Amino acid sequence: MNIFFGEDAYAQLSTLTNNYDKYFVLTDENIYSIYSSMIASMLPGKECVKIVIPSGEESKSIENVMFIWNKLLEAKAGRDSLMINLGGGTISDIGGFAASTYKRGIDFVNVPTTLLAMIDASIGGKNGINFNNYKNQIGLFSEPQSVIINTQFLKTLNERDILSGLAEMMKYAFVADASFLDLDSDNYMEFIEKAAMTKDEIVGFDMKESGLRKILNFGHTIGHALESYYLEKDNYLTHGEAVALGMYSSLYLSVKYCGLDEKWLFFYEMWFKGNLNVLNLNGFDVDAIYSYISHDKKNKGGKPRFVLISAPEKPMTDVEVSEDDIKDAILILKNKFSE
């Protein structure tokens, strides 16, 4: 898989697509409303079928996968076809899944349009959808042919989604590269390429998440539980907001289980309050949030496993944590970060 980066990265698309006969662009309604003319002129001289699904996390559904498969079938897509996933993590997750399962797999490329997708979701070949309100329960590993990152798309992204990506980018500071500790809401553009390359490097060592790649789940056990819990509520959380909260819980548990210096918990609390928006956690119910953790893919023998750290850049995987401590680590979030 290649990652192309920069303002002319987009031009790569024409070169990459020379090997195919049919082209499909999958995107969501928000992106289509802003970029429809760009999509129309995306592949000059080549016929391109547009597939547009509703925006947002709830679109990562089996119904939308069927919608995409139907569009591919109607247009007689085959192994000579390429799907271009133009969008955020929602689009790369569902698009990669639909493309990789249709006729045992057609090629796809990811063109991320959100910060979160540029620095994480579009890279690494984890594709999937939500099922029965649980995050990413159905999916597979299948890498895109290429990822084409053009930060010009961020000009139209709203502040909430920028900050969501910023939060996910901060994860690298704790598990991989302490230079991300300098990241903030003013300087994040400088970190995008490094973040994308960090993800790519980690995935390069361990595509199927049997070892090193697990570190990228830092903050995600509680983060995914929160995201699922708030998914159908009016005060939904973005993926990055949920992970940002989950990372605080993980640092809290790291102090208790891995001897992390408490100063990092205070550092992150200040970073969170200084850079991210105040969150609305109305309806917070620790037991209900905890119940989502029992479906976490990383559980072993039914017991939750966490990625924790003993210091920045010193992750520890598969740490077993007691139910009481997990609930404490969830409960503390309400007092610290809710409006």
Ligand SMILES: NC(=O)c1ccc[n+]([C@@H]2O[C@H](COP(=O)([O-])OP(=O)(O)OC[C@H]3O[C@@H](n4cnc5c(N)ncnc54)[C@H](O)[C@@H]3O)[C@@H](O)[C@H]2O)c1
């Ligand atoms: N596969 C992975 O490795 C991986 C990693 C991290 C996250 N994810 C997944 O990614 C998803 C979250 O991704 P996301 O934060 O990109 O959310 P998203 O794709 O839902 O996009 C957020 C919002 O921004 C809009 N949008 C996208 N690009 C835009 C642009 N350039 N201008 C204006 N609006 C734009 C979208 O329409 C949507 O409303 C979650 O489902 C998460 O589970 C996957």
